[in-house]
Amino acid sequence: MEKVIAGKTINVNEEGYLLDFDQWDKSIAEQIAIEEGIGELTDRHWAVVTWLQEQEKNKVALTIRKLGKSGVTDIKEFYALFPGGPLKKATKIAGIKKPVGCI
Amino acid sequence: MKNLVILGAGSAGTMMSNHLIKKLPKNWKITVVDKDKVHYYQPGFLFLPFDIYTEDQVKKPKKKFVPKGINYIEESIDRVSAEENLVYLESGQKLSFDVLIVATGSQIAPGEIDGMQGSGWHKDVFDFYTFEGSKNLRDYLRTWQGGKMVVHITEMPIKCPVAPLEFAFLADSYFKKKGMREKVEITYVTPLSGAFTKPTATKKLNYLLDEKNINIVSDFNVMQVDNENKKLVSYDDMKVPYDLLVTVPTNMGDTCIERSGLGDDLNFVPTNHHTLQSLEHNNIFVIGDATNVPASKAGSVAHFQAEVLTENILNFIQDKPLVPGFDGHANCFIETGNNKGMLIDFNYTQEPVDGTFPIPGIGPLKLLKESWFNHLGKMAFRWIYWNMLLKSIPIPFVKPKMSLKGKNIKTN
Ligand SMILES: Cc1cc2nc3c(=O)[nH]c(=O)nc-3n(C[C@H](O)[C@H](O)[C@H](O)COP(=O)(O)OP(=O)(O)OC[C@H]3O[C@@H](n4cnc5c(N)ncnc54)[C@H](O)[C@@H]3O)c2cc1C
Numbered sequence: 334m335e336k337v338i339a340g341k342t343i344n345v346n347e348e349g350y351l352l353d354f355d356q357w358d359k360s361i362a363e364q365i366a367i368e369e370g371i372g373e374l375t376d377r378h379w380a381v382v383t384w385l386q387e388q389e390k391n392k393v394a395l396t397i398r399k400l401g402k403s404g405v406t407d408i409k410e411f412y413a414l415f416p417g418g419p420l421k422k423a424t425k426i427a428g429i430k431k432p433v434g435c436i
Numbered sequence: 437m438k439n440l441v442i443l444g445a446g447s448a449g450t451m452m453s454n455h456l457i458k459k460l461p462k463n464w465k466i467t468v469v470d471k472d473k474v475h476y477y478q479p480g481f482l483f484l485p486f487d488i489y490t491e492d493q494v495k496k497p498k499k500k501f502v503p504k505g506i507n508y509i510e511e512s513i514d515r516v517s518a519e520e521n522l523v524y525l526e527s528g529q530k531l532s533f534d535v536l537i538v539a540t541g542s543q544i545a546p547g548e549i550d551g552m553q554g555s556g557w558h559k560d561v562f563d564f565y566t567f568e569g570s571k572n573l574r575d576y577l578r579t580w581q582g583g584k585m586v587v588h589i590t591e592m593p594i595k596c597p598v599a600p601l602e603f604a605f606l607a608d609s610y611f612k613k614k615g616m617r618e619k620v621e622i623t624y625v626t627p628l629s630g631a632f633t634k635p636t637a638t639k640k641l642n643y644l645l646d647e648k649n650i651n652i653v654s655d656f657n658v659m660q661v662d663n664e665n666k667k668l669v670s671y672d673d674m675k676v677p678y679d680l681l682v683t684v685p686t687n688m689g690d691t692c693i694e695r696s697g698l699g700d701d702l703n704f705v706p707t708n709h710h711t712l713q714s715l716e717h718n719n720i721f722v723i724g725d726a727t728n729v730p731a732s733k734a735g736s737v738a739h740f741q742a743e744v745l746t747e748n749i750l751n752f753i754q755d756k757p758l759v760p761g762f763d764g765h766a767n768c769f770i771e772t773g774n775n776k777g778m779l780i781d782f783n784y785t786q787e788p789v790d791g792t793f794p795i796p797g798i799g800p801l802k803l804l805k806e807s808w809f810n811h812l813g814k815m816a817f818r819w820i821y822w823n824m825l826l827k828s829i830p831i832p833f834v835k836p837k838m839s840l841k842g843k844n845i846k847t848n
Contacts, residue, residue, distance in 0.1 A: 346635070392709075392730070396592060398686075398701065399701060402701055408657070408659075408671050412671050416672065417655065421629050421655060431629060431633070432628065433633035433634055434592065434598075435597045435732045435782065435788070436598060436632055436637035436788050
């Protein structure tokens with residue numbers, strides 16, 4: 334389905350995750366961050382978002398553990414940056430897929 | 437003589453030895469190494485705690501399934517030296533290889549979480565991913581008087597990702613049958629965003645949790661098991677109390693992969709998603725739970741991979757290009773309790789949907805829907821595993837590549 338985010342019409346799934354990463358830009362990330370209750374994105378947020386996007390590009394499955402060992406942040410800070418479901422929220426802001434199970 | 441060495445004689449290693457003994461040219465010698473005498477039917481670990489299967493139904497001697505003509509070595513693998521093309525065994529013996537197949541699977545690593553293997557381990561904190569865990573849990577449940585039962589996933593990926601949910605469903609049936617369901621509170625705790633995370637499954641299956649009165653705590657990343665206060669503690673300081681904790685600890689590849697420098701942060705081997713060749717070494721191939729491919733870690737997946745890998749081993753030794761034949765195909769029965777079950781059939785790109793299987797429009801199995809017949813399918817899987825899968829006998833109508841026929845695929 335389509336959703337207008339930061340003045341642009343974007344393809345998203347039912348939960349609001351971007352379907353097409355090419356449509357992602359920083360203004361979209363900022364808007365989603367506000368909707369998710371994260372507020373303004375700091376350099377620390379951007380470091381995580383960029384790292385997640387790189388992993389996605391290399392088709393690496395995203396986990397909290399990988400983030401903790403990434404050197405970009407630790408798990409405690411990750412929670413502080415994206416409270417209440419950090420991986421779920423950070424991937425949405427990064428314009429990539431939410432980590433899922435098999436069903 | 438050329439040497440092909442298979443590390444591990446579990447589901448995948450056994451299937452590969454049965455395929456290759458028939459197909460490899462006569463100038464190849466096949467050696468298989470495994471440290472364990474017993475072949476466990478791991479899907480049975482789900483049923484053992486509830487006295488649905490007996491101990492004898494889930495274990496048989498490994499040797500029985502490794503075909504004649506294979507050099508079978510019962511020993512621990514210390515490490516692989518990919519540079520020297522050598523496998524070092526714990527005794528100091530060395531095996532040289534021209535082609536290596538890594539099939540060492542995935543194991544639980546409860547030591548990864550603070551307190552998980554603490555004073556409560558196998559007393560009121562159990563796993564059911566090992567024979568011991570599953571058996572000890574059975575003994576505990578036989579006399580348990582009830583309380584808060586927490587079924588918990590530590591982190592993804594885990595093998596057979598639906599097993600913990602099936603465990604919660606079967607627990608509901610088990611306590612009902614014992615006439616003590618009202619004495620047990622069942623809570624399902626997951627690091628994912630829900631018990632179901634894919635759109636179609638979420639829509640079609642969420643009713644199961646309500647129907648069975650299972651509470652759910654999602655987005656929970658465990659930091660510590662507090663044995664004294666009997667609580668799971670998350671990184672953001674949420675707490676889930678338990679009287680009985682049934683956890684699926686972190687799953688990791690074997691430590692021999694780490695010692696060999698072949699693995700990622702969970703000791704899974706970086707592997708081409710479609711050809712099953714190691715990304716770093718041309719003459720090393722990986723199959724089953726040992727790979728890092730984003731497919732489910734399941735016996736059915738190993739079965740589909742084995743057909744593709746056999747073809748690619750033959751291609752490789754004849755200097756032919758490898759085929760990108762593996763599409764992530766998985767086919768798994770899900771036990772939902774009360775003698776009902778479901779079936780899901782999916783791959784890397786297609787999420788599980790409803791429909792009929794394996795014969796389009798007919799079935800007899802139903803996809804993503806509960807039925808008694810599907811439950812029979814799950815029960816028949818044990819026979820199929822011992823008698824067909826391990827021996828690499830093809831399953832009628834079911835091909836390695838997933839078929840879209842008979843599936844209700846929605847287009848956007
Ligand atoms: C509770 C549970 C339920 C499941 N349910 C299902 C189901 O319903 N359907 C389904 O399809 N799958 C199911 N599975 C998953 C299935 O059992 C596995 O995916 C399958 O066994 C993987 O095969 P494998 O050969 O990769 O690993 P394994 O079968 O685990 O074999 C690995 C082998 O390597 C050997 N090994 C490892 N390290 C060393 C070493 N250093 N030295 C020597 N030997 C070594 C081990 O001894 C073992 O024999 C379930 C698993 C569990 C735990």
